[in-house]
Structure formats: structure tokens, C-alpha cells
Amino acid sequence: MDLNVLRNFISVVAAGNITTASEVIHVAQPTLSKQLRHLETYYGAKLILTERGSRRIVLTEAGRLLYEKAKYICSLNDSTMEDIRRYKRGAKGTLHLSVASSRCRPLVERMLREFVKVYPDISFALHESSSVEQGKQLLNGIGEIGLLSTPPDRNSDFEELFRTNEYFAAVFNRQSKWLKEHRKKSICLNQLKDIPLSVSAGYYEKFKQCCDKAGFVPSVKCVSTTRNTALFWAVADTAVTIIPISKDEKLEETLVVKKITDAEAVIYKSVVKVKGRPLSLLAVKFLEFYSRYGYGKQLCNLDDLYKEAGKDDLLPLIQSLPVSGSLS
Structure with missing residues (x-):
């Protein structure tokens, strides 16, 4: 053909x-x-x-x-041609990532700025979108790796490579009148009962279920498609924002984060690829860097990913590429 x-x-x-x-x-x-x-x-x-x-x-x-x-076939052909060009040049090229909007800033601040110090000739194309669109991007070959804030639709199509557990948190403006009423580092659901809330859509149903168990209906003023938009309400001190967050994640200094201790739910963000689809050499190298610096629990075998790439003859070259770098 x-x-x-x-x-x-x-x-x-x-x-x-x-x-x-x-x-x-x-x-x-x-x-x-x-x-x-x-x-x-x-x-x-x-x-x-x-x-x-x-x-x-x-x-x-x-x-x-x-x-x-x-x-996908045409995208695969294009990426194969690019892989060959990268092989000829060394560790160079562009890596395409499908990234949830809420993950872009921490990805750049915590990882990519360190990655480019080690691999200055590698560039990135970040395709930001919702979880539904991310699934389509990955299946269509627009992005090789997906960094998701919620589990993907059609989960059977994807292989989870890394997972970072999260918990529900209430985010206050540092000058908020509601914050003055709750000075402890954590907060309970019932303490949010009469406070106007802003919630990110991806986890609204799970949060609502937690409130149902606590015996009240939350006063939700806005459900936003993205977490960033949900946070604008806290920045404006118009509402308290409810979002999932990981233990090491930092928000801007104008905001205060309080863990909701009794909001019991299984929530996590993950890194995925399409099942049965080999990754490019740069993509696997990216995952190796991701693993070495502890960005989430590793669920994949990197050696297997190299083998799946079908480029065993290039393994000596791949393994010779540097993985060390300062995170200071």
C-alpha cells in the first residue's frame, strides 16, 4: 500500500x-x-x-x-523516519507529549528544565488538552506519551507507565476570610459545608460522593473544565477551590492548601502510552529520566520498552546516552 x-x-x-x-x-x-x-x-x-x-x-x-x-500508520512512518534521523545525529529531535493542562507548569518547572540541561539538543512539543482529547491524541499518534490528570477514557487501550497518588485539598486565598476561620493545616468536609466552592470537573463526581457520605450537599458555585480555571476562583477569593493534589506539589504563594482528611477517594495522575505501540528512542529516554528522578511510582519495565521499540541494534547507543544531571 x-x-x-x-x-x-x-x-x-x-x-x-x-x-x-x-x-x-x-x-x-x-x-x-x-x-x-x-x-x-x-x-x-x-x-x-x-x-x-x-x-x-x-x-x-x-x-x-x-x-x-x-x-496512525502515517504518523508511525513519520516518527520512524525521525527516529532514524535522530540515530544519525545522536540524542537530538522533538518529543511529542500529550499533557493535561494542569500538569504543564509543574512538568516544565520540575522536570523539563532539568531534562534539557542533560539533553540540550532535544526539544518538546506539548499538546495540551482534556483527558478525552488526550486519548484521541495518543491513539492518532499526535503524542507518544500522555501525562494525564485523570484516568483515560477507553482505559483498555492504554498502558500505565507511572502513577502518582493524590488527595483532595481545599485551596484558599491567603487573605481569605474563610481561611481565618480554619487555621489548622488540614480540614474536614463538614467545615466546608457553608463555604462557596469551585471544583474541577474531572473529579466533581468523586468529591460529591465524599460529601454525600458526610451527609451534606456542597455549595458548589462553579464546576470548571480545567483545574487551572477552578483555581482562579481561589485566586480571586470568590470561592474555595477543591482539587486533587500530590504531596510534593506546590501552588503559587498567594494560595494556601489544606488536605481534606476525611475525603476518602482513589485519585491519581498517571503517565501512559498506547498498548502494544512501541515508543521512539527519545520517548523511552524521557521515561528513564522520569524514573531516575522519582516522578511517581514506576509501573513499567524500561528494558522491555527498549525491546518493544524493535531497535535492539541501537541499544548500545541508547545506553551510552547520559542520564545523570544536577537537580539543584
Whole structure:
């Protein structure tokens, strides 16, 4: 199968019709039509339909499956070419990560700034999105590794590589009138009963269940898609923000974090990859760095990840790359 045919199929689907795709990719319409017929013959299924009275195409179920797989196949080919170029150059290249918005700042501050000191010729493309979109990014090959703040949808598609346990915390503005009423380092759910709250959407249901067990309905003023937006309410001192947080995580100095001692829930953030899909050399090296500096509990075997990459002949080169570096 010619990859250009698959790339053209992707372009037709993205454009919505053959005419527009032809203009964008500069391939004649008859050629594109012929390629689409060839794909349908090759796979033995109808891939596209044309809306009545319109030139717009609609994917069949088989067409949708091919579209998703084609994007991955082309992405895999591109990443393989990049791997080979990196091998020729050494530890250089761009690593694509799918990152939950709430994890970007600590990722840069706590890890990437140290990583680039050790590997100055490696750059990053950080694709920020919601957990649902992160799953799509990983399956479509846009990101190699996902740094998630909540477990992914379609969890069976992903392999968890690292996990960091978290707990529910109440975040106050340092000058908040509600903080003055609660001076201890921790807080109980019932103490939040009459306080306006802001909650991140990913964990709203779990927090609500904790409140149900405590026997009250929380006064939630806002449920925000991202944790960062939820925190704006605490920064503005309009509400107390409820978020999951890990024990070593730091927020800005204008905020005070109090662990909610009786909010019992299993919550964690994780690092994942698509099951059965080999990672690039740079991705595995990134995970090795992640492991050596203790960023979460390791659930994967790095040697296995190297072997899965199918590049055993490159292991001497990989293992010769530095992993030491100062975290001062």
C-alpha cells in the first residue's frame, strides 16, 4: 500500500469533499477518485458515501476505522523516519507529549528544565488538552506519551507507565476570610459545608460522593473544565477551590492548601502510552529520566520498552546516552 494514497484519503476526509482536497494537496480530482476506489477494492468495503444534493462525503463505519488507522500508520512512518534521523545525529529531535493542562507548569518547572540541561539538543512539543482529547491524541499518534490528570477514557487501550497518588485539598486565598476561620493545616468536609466552592470537573463526581457520605450537599458555585480555571476562583477569593493534589506539589504563594482528611477517594495522575505501540528512542529516554528522578511510582519495565521499540541494534547507543544531571 502506497502511503501517499493513505495520506490523500486523510486529506479528502479532512477537507470534506474531493474538490477541496484536490486544491489543497494539488492532486487531480480524477486521481483522487481513482485512489478512493482502489482503497475500497483493496479493503473490500465501502468507505465513503456522498450526501444527496451535495458533494460532501460521509464516512461509513469501515471508512471511519480506516481513517483512524491511516492517521496512525502515517504518523508511525513519520516518527520512524525521525527516529532514524535522530540515530544519525545522536540524542537530538522533538518529543511529542500529550499533557493535561494542569500538569504543564509543574512538568516544565520540575522536570523539563532539568531534562534539557542533560539533553540540550532535544526539544518538546506539548499538546495540551482534556483527558478525552488526550486519548484521541495518543491513539492518532499526535503524542507518544500522555501525562494525564485523570484516568483515560477507553482505559483498555492504554498502558500505565507511572502513577502518582493524590488527595483532595481545599485551596484558599491567603487573605481569605474563610481561611481565618480554619487555621489548622488540614480540614474536614463538614467545615466546608457553608463555604462557596469551585471544583474541577474531572473529579466533581468523586468529591460529591465524599460529601454525600458526610451527609451534606456542597455549595458548589462553579464546576470548571480545567483545574487551572477552578483555581482562579481561589485566586480571586470568590470561592474555595477543591482539587486533587500530590504531596510534593506546590501552588503559587498567594494560595494556601489544606488536605481534606476525611475525603476518602482513589485519585491519581498517571503517565501512559498506547498498548502494544512501541515508543521512539527519545520517548523511552524521557521515561528513564522520569524514573531516575522519582516522578511517581514506576509501573513499567524500561528494558522491555527498549525491546518493544524493535531497535535492539541501537541499544548500545541508547545506553551510552547520559542520564545523570544536577537537580539543584
